[in-house]
Amino acid sequence: MALDKATLLDWYRQMVLIREFEEACQHLYNEKRITGVYLHLASGHEAIYVGAVAAMRVGTDHIITAYRDHGIALALGMDAGRVMAEMMGKRDGVSGGKGGSMHLASAEHNFYGGYAIVGGHLPLATGLALACKYRGNDQFVISMIGDGATNNGYFHEALNMSGVDKLPNIWIIENNGYGMGTSVEKAAGNPILHERARGYGIEDYGRVDGQDVIAMYDAVSRAAKHAVEHGPVLIEAMTYRYRGHGVSDKQYDTRLKAELEEWKATKDPIEILKRHIAKEHGDVSAELDAIHQAQLKIVEESIQFADASPLPNTLEELFAHVYVD
Amino acid sequence: MAAKNLPMRDALRRALMEEMERDENVFVMGQEVGVWQGTHRVTQGFLEKFGERRVRDTPISEMAIAGAAVGAAMAGLRPVAEMMTINFAFLALDAMINHAAKIHYMFNGQFKVPAVFRAASGWGNQATATHSHTPEVIWAHFPGMYVATPATAGDAYGMLKTAIRNDNPILFSESIGLYPRPGQVPDDPDYMLPIGKADVKREGKHVTLVTYARGLEWCTAAAKELEKDGVQCEIVDMRWLRPLDTATVFESFKKTNRAVIVEESLPFYSFGSEIAAQIQEHCFDYMDAPVKRVSALDVPVPYSHDLELMCFPNAQKVVEAVKSIL
Structure with missing residues (x-):
């Protein structure tokens, strides 16, 4: 697949932004500047988000995900400062400090949110796609699915209904090998997760290398056409998470040390893209370095913005938006 | 209309x-x-x-x-x-x-x-x-x-x-x-009832019956029965369980000073519990008797016909509850 240099460099920019943003989140959590018990970092999954979002028309097509949602927010181009402010529960956060890390969203970007009940967002994706088909437009809906979520009832009901009604859903399983600490092999009767597509009358796109942004972009682009013209597609994106399930997963690094090191050394999504760019466009290390430095600056500024934003602390704020008036 | x-x-x-x-x-x-x-x-x-x-x-x-x-x-x-x-x-x-x-x-x-x-x-x-x-x-x-x-x-x-x-x-x-x-x-395609507004289905001065949905039938039948003895029941049909129009309940209670809450549902942590709690919090000085509840019995509903009927409120149970606080 021929892609111009500017596109590849832009994808590199987004992936580095996500990586550095997540590293900063971990650091801020350690320093107790980001608080709470939930913080699910996207490090290692960057190529899935950047590749999938690149295949969408942002603001026209639709996207929804679970609680590992920072990467999508940044890939969509949401303001890093407002995303960081949400991490800290600040007034200028994307959800006004009411959602936190797991509940980022942006109506402007047709990003319907991160959700924290495993599988809970899947029928919402079915409903969003129902609305596209109801209106007869050419829009589609991308829904991320953690591998663990494929084993609860929501997955079955949401994908089946999507298959019955031939809705424009692109279902992307982010298979990082573990639902919390339980391996896919221990959790799924058939651990080849994409094969479930057949049971729902959904187009099976098989396993896609989730560490290769180009492969993801290619698969999701083809899926978009198929979803709008014929109905839903299931993609199983193979990936790996560099951090624990969440920040409370303190033994992660020691439990899976060898496996983790191997993924980082051989299948890092940013390194894979750098090698590809070098192969296609020669030595661009100076440009990559400049991009990297620029992203570090954006992350630093996002922290400054979040720090400066006040904490919501009034009863009026507490009770705002319980109901639509 | x-x-x-x-x-x-x-x-x-x-x-x-x-x-x-x-x-x-x-x-x-x-x-x-x-x-x-x-x-x-x-x-x-x-x-x-x-x-x-x-x-x-x-x-x-x-x-x-x-x-x-x-x-x-x-x-x-x-x-x-x-x-x-x-x-x-x-x-x-x-x-x-x-x-x-x-x-x-x-x-x-x-x-x-x-x-x-x-x-x-x-x-x-x-x-x-x-x-x-x-x-x-x-x-x-x-x-x-x-x-x-x-x-x-x-x-x-x-x-x-x-x-x-x-x-x-x-x-x-x-x-x-x-x-x-x-x-x-x-005959009005724009007939809209406001969200969360109760309706006084019958006016009376001796006791307030607070209910919703099917409870209204039992309350209406009980009120007719009690009327024969000169007891005038006011029936407040809540219509909505949320928002809950407690203002209409309090207004009625302050007039009658007595209440029986009639609910088709189970008694634990129930509609009746909530209304009773709110009445005692907001109308304590107006209470002439304990607030009574007529609810379903606290048991799973069985198949056999007579046992099934025993589980639920009816007009007679409402009449008895009213008489117990007059």
């Missing part, structure tokens, strides 16, 4: 049909709403009139029915999801409570969820333990949801229209026993 005498079932059908005619974004989805024409015949004739796009038969997938309604509503449609019976809505509690009721708040007002979840509620005909629930208070427990519990055909008509045009998620409970009951239904 001109009106027709219609069973509640037909009043609901008319309200729903008129709303679908009025607004292209309103559609129905659920099990057996189309080809079967609705298990309670509320959507009779809809498939023929509106087609499969707007009358959507679904698989037996309660979580997906409720969840897809939430997603469609976030995208700007106005789904009316039929849960067939409220017993099956238990399967969809997460979609309704963790998602429908929380999304507007959790994302700081960025999305609205104008979905109506219709569900037939109640017992009778030996439906047994898992099919004899009236659990609306479970939904009413959670901020973010509204809960409608109409008691008459006319109220059902006006409340369903209000619910469909409202921008919040609403559980719309239809009492199975009331579907065939006739009532006056206004």
Whole structure:
């Protein structure tokens, strides 16, 4: 697949932004500047988000995900400062400090949110796609699915209904090998997760290398056409998470040390893209370095913005938006 | 206002049909709403009139029915999801409570969820333990949801229209026993009853009967019986369990100084508990007697006919409760 240099460099920019943003989140959590018990970092999954979002028309097509949602927010181009402010529960956060890390969203970007009940967002994706088909437009809906979520009832009901009604859903399983600490092999009767597509009358796109942004972009682009013209597609994106399930997963690094090191050394999504760019466009290390430095600056500024934003602390704020008036 | 005498079932059908005619974004989805024409015949004739796009038969997938309604509503449609019976809505509690009721708040007002979840509620005909629930208070427990519990055909008509045009998620409970009951239904396609406003169905000065849905029948029969002894009951039909119109309850109680709460549902942590607590908090100086509750008995509902009947309130139980505090 021929892609111009500017596109590849832009994808590199987004992936580095996500990586550095997540590293900063971990650091801020350690320093107790980001608080709470939930913080699910996207490090290692960057190529899935950047590749999938690149295949969408942002603001026209639709996207929804679970609680590992920072990467999508940044890939969509949401303001890093407002995303960081949400991490800290600040007034200028994307959800006004009411959602936190797991509940980022942006109506402007047709990003319907991160959700924290495993599988809970899947029928919402079915409903969003129902609305596209109801209106007869050419829009589609991308829904991320953690591998663990494929084993609860929501997955079955949401994908089946999507298959019955031939809705424009692109279902992307982010298979990082573990639902919390339980391996896919221990959790799924058939651990080849994409094969479930057949049971729902959904187009099976098989396993896609989730560490290769180009492969993801290619698969999701083809899926978009198929979803709008014929109905839903299931993609199983193979990936790996560099951090624990969440920040409370303190033994992660020691439990899976060898496996983790191997993924980082051989299948890092940013390194894979750098090698590809070098192969296609020669030595661009100076440009990559400049991009990297620029992203570090954006992350630093996002922290400054979040720090400066006040904490919501009034009863009026507490009770705002319980109901639509 | 001109009106027709219609069973509640037909009043609901008319309200729903008129709303679908009025607004292209309103559609129905659920099990057996189309080809079967609705298990309670509320959507009779809809498939023929509106087609499969707007009358959507679904698989037996309660979580997906409720969840897809939430997603469609976030995208700007106005789904009316039929849960067939409220017993099956238990399967969809997460979609309704963790998602429908929380999304507007959790994302700081960025999305609205104008979905109506219709569900037939109640017992009778030996439906047994898992099919004899009236659990609306479970939904009413959670901020973010509204809960409608109409008691008459006319109220059902006006409340369903209000619910469909409202921008919040609403559980719309239809009492199975009331579907065939006739009532006056206004000839006005814009007849809307306000959200969360109770209705004094009968005026009286000796005791306030606080109730909703099917309880109104028992209260009305009890009031007629008590009238023979010179006891004048005031009946407050709450209409909505959330928002809860406590102001109307307090106003009535301050006049009568006595209350009996009549609920078809179970007594533990119930509608009756809430109303009783609020009366003692807000009307303590006006209390001439303990607040009494007439509820279902605290037991699963059995199959055998006589045992089933023993579980539930009736007019006689209401009469006895009133007499015990006069």
